[in-house]
Amino acid sequence: MQSLQDCPQDLARQYAQNLAALFPASVIKKALEESASFESYQSDPVGFCEDTFGEVYTDDVKTMMESVRDNVITVAKSCNASGKTHAAARMAAWFIKCFPNSQVYTAAAPPEDNLKKLLWGELGSLINKFPKVFEEFKQNILHLERNPRSFLTGVTIPQSGDDAIRQAKFCTDADELFELTTGEVVTYKSLIGKKVKVVSFNDDFNKKNSKAEFFNNGIEPIYEIVLSSGHRVRRTGKHPLFTGKIVQSFKTMGGSHVKGRYCVEREKWTFVEEIKKGDAVLIPEDTSFNFGALTIESNEIKVLAYLIGNGCINSGKKVLFINQDNKQLAEFKAAVSALGAKVVPDNLAEYSWRVNGDGSGKKGSNPILNLLRHHNLIGKDSATKQVPKKINQAKRECIALFLNRLFSTDGYACICKAGAYRKAEIGYTSKSEGLIRDIQRLLFRFGIAAKIAKQKKSWTHKGVRKSDYYWSLTICRAEEVVRFYKQIGIYGKEEALKECVKYSRERQACATWRKSKHNGFGWEKVKSVELVGKKPTVGVYVPDNNTYLTNLAEHNSGKHAPYLFFILDEGDAIPDAVYKGIESCMSGGHVRLLIMFNPRAEAGPVYRMERDGLANIVTLSAFNHPNVVTGDLVIPGGAVDRETTVRRINQWCRRLNDNEPREADSFELPAFLVGAVAKDQKGKVYPPLVAGFYKIINSAFSYMVLGKYPAQGVNQLISREWTAAARARWDLYVSKFGEVPPKDVQAVMGFDAAEMGGDLNKLFFRYGGYVERCADDCTWGGIDIIESGDRGSVQYHKRSTRACLVDANGVGAGIAPHMRRLGCNSYGIKVQESPTDTPDEKELGDFKIMRDQLWWKCREWLRTDTAMLPPDEELLEELHTATYEVKGKYIRVMDKDTFKELLKRSPNSADALCLTFAPIKAPILPQSAKPVKKVRFAW
Secondary structure (H helix, E strand, O other): OOOHHHOOHHHHHHHHHHHHHHOOHHHHHHHHHHHHHHHOOOOOHHHHHHHHHOOOOOHHHHHHHHHHHHOOEEEEEEOOOOOHHHHHHHHHHHHHHHOOOEEEEEEEOOOOHHHHHHHHHHHHHHHHHOHHHHOOOEEEOOEEEEEOOEEEEEOOOOOOOOHHHHOOOOOEEOOOEEEOOOOOEEEHHHHOOOEEEEEEEOOOOOEEEEEEEEEEEEEEEEEEEEEOOOOEEEEEOOOEEEEEEEEEEEEEEOOEEEEEEEEEEEEEEEEHHHOOOOOEEEEEOOOHHHOOOEOOOHHHHHHHHHHHHHEEEOOOOOEEEEOOOOHHHHHHHHHHHHOOOEEEEEEHHHOEEEEEOOOOOOOOOOHHHHHHHHOOOOOEOOOOOOOOHHHHOEOHHHHHHHHHHHHHHHEEEEEEEEOOEEEEEEEEEEOOHHHHHHHHHHHHHOOOOOEEEEEEEEEEEOOEEEEEEEEEEEEOOHHHHHHHHHHOOOOOOHHHHHHHHHHHHHOOOOOHHHEOOOOOEEEEEEEEEEEEEEEEEEEEEOOOOOEEEOOOEEEOOOOOOOEEEEEEEOHHHOOHHHHHHHHOOOOOOEEEEEEEEOOOOOOOHHHHHHHOOOOEEEEEOHHHOHHHHHOOOOOOOOOOOHHHHHHHHHHHEEEOOOOOOOOOOEEEOOHHHOOOOOEOOOOOEOOOOOOOEEEEOOOHHHHHHHOOOOOOOOOEOOOHHHHHHHHHHHHHHHHHHOOOOOOOOOEEEEEEOOOOOOOEEEEEEEEOOEEOOOOHHHEEEOOOHHHHHHHHHHHHHHOOEEEEEEEOOHHHHHHHHHHHHOOOOEEEEOOOOOOOOOOOOHHHOEEOOHHHHHHHHHHHHHOOOOOEOOOOHHHHHHHHHOEEEEEOOEEEEOOHHHHHHHHOOOOHHHHHHHHOOOOOOOOOOOOOOOOOOOOOOOO
16 A cells, blocks of 8 residues: 555545545544653653542552552552542543543443442542543543544443453354364354364464363343354454555556555554454464364265255155156165165156165164164254254265265356356255355365355246245355365365366456465455343353454454553452453553452462462552651541541550560551551540550451451461472372372262352362372363263263262252262262361361361361362462351361352362261272272382
């Protein structure tokens, strides 16, 4: 594309006049001046906020602002009323005003009022106070928009449902078909809770194998995109596709400007709702990565293809084949004979042939009927026929043979008229839309992009004029006609196909815009984009590249802009899945993430960021706030003050004696608070504070005043020291013997069954002291009792397993009986019922319920020198999170709801491990089973 100065003068003059009419010089000048003035603050968020809003900020808040400027991820651990939310609203304004084409996403932990009343309450106050600063923005509820690609918005996080629902809203219609790399074609909704292999691509468009996770995304508005090939896909409005604009270039020839070729420019990720008719979308050159590994006998393939094309199979009693007496019929007879049946005349006037069995008349004596039943084709008429599932999963050569014989029935190859021109065309016609789309999908594996259309056809049958709608599939592009000839062909119509190939080779040309500069990709034109309504949707998440290939180049995240800023308030209570979704948006560009929270517990995704050094940590402490330091309301409006801070010291702390050790749960009183006094809630005055060290006796003081995690308390159920030792023993064992369980020791299998929502089924196997690493096939979603029992049984029988103990509360109650029917020594453990044992430390009290007993037994096992834990971050985090307390005469371990609140997930791994400590009944083993030996390993 040449610049404006290379265009003809009259064209350039007209273009300039149009611009001047749309944008007067005064408007352009004002916009440029304002833009330049704010962009100068890109490296000075504190200066922008002070100069624009005339406010004073604390040193801790300034540090937080500068950290956002300098670091991709900032975690702000804050005391109560530090001004963090007030400052975050200012940071959002700084980013959206100072960075062109920027997008700011804000969120807070559920419920939605946390977002509306806190962060957006501050933003609303700011907008009302300084309307001129935001005059170019359109305002709506939780949304401030400069233009469709630059905005500040609030994202609500659902309180219930699958955790993965919260990750993103950039997904597909749940009933849409997804083609697996095994060749199998399934619905998206059938993949919910599963991880499957997909092909993804990186920023350089290099392809690689990846794993995709599928999750329920709830009811969302769906758009249908129809491509010029007739291919249809349904996606949510915020689902991104890689697009470009088809434009015509200009070139100079003999001193004159002439139109050049078409090409694709302005490539970018685009929301589906923003894609227009005529846009180009990126597609892979082929989906050869979806060829299966299944081998099917050639005669079986031929018979299936012929009967799908020209067969009458809608009756379960007889099979008819309608075909002239030609080489196709001869081959069909030979293939049927090879499979143990025979073809006899039925009604030769109508070219009808019947397929008979062995002549015995017994049920199941016709192998062709059996074959059709096996492939679920019996009862299919011309409008409902489809490609069998096994064919989809077959090898390349098997599918090529199937398509070859299918096209030899209702397919054709010819040179036909196309307006004033002629073209070579290969096609197939059927009354079944499903069959046509199946063929289109299979052809694309070979790199052949066939076009689909619906047509009304008329014909005369026995003197009666009839008409109906049919679906046609055509291949017209010259290079694809040649490709079809080389890789597939048409049996019995070879000469017609050769004529098409000869004609295509003489005129072989491709629209230049269809060829992409990205190797292995091409472009397809959008025919239409239409909103079809709200439907159930399924989300897709690919952790490494965040992309995946269907017949389109797709992205699993909808948030993309040159400048992105995510602000999360109450970040410790935001589900892990939300962080996964944000992570998928943070590759490339200028991206910032600010997480603010009161640090209540060392658990969850935000704590892991800090632990692993993935974020810059800022602490906002009451001891640094000017209101507390000076005793005056330097910063009014509900900020923390000295009175409140001193009261909390008196209520939640005590002064250490000089000879007491100074541990992690102690602090030195700041000099400016020595002698400070405060009143309790009833008006009683506390004595003046004395200099020295104070011990925190209420953990709330740590996070509400100091902005720090509470020190680990004495009620921690499982020590990190114990788990570290168990991990070291596991590593040492594996270095000597590999990941092989100890010989002659049978496994005890713990089965934590999924509950409603986004919970997971989890299996753990413990062989005495050795715990096996949890494999991918030992974790799955869904609450189907039969499926879960079947999958559990498979894992049970893979190993030498002594017993399977299943959490029998709720959904899991039916799993153990089903597994027993499959030969497993399996039974349910009702973890909410009475315990069967007492703790060794009897002075603490008794267990309240069975769950307390199981967790305590796991604790005692971890204290031994034989426990071995695999490298499993989720398991370790769950074990470390657990606490206990003694209520009356009972020991109570942290309940599951508290676990979920802290971890943002259920403790499935730890619960499954703890189930292995349930009392085991006499195993129901085969007579030949060897007795279990007790073996102690030492090295």
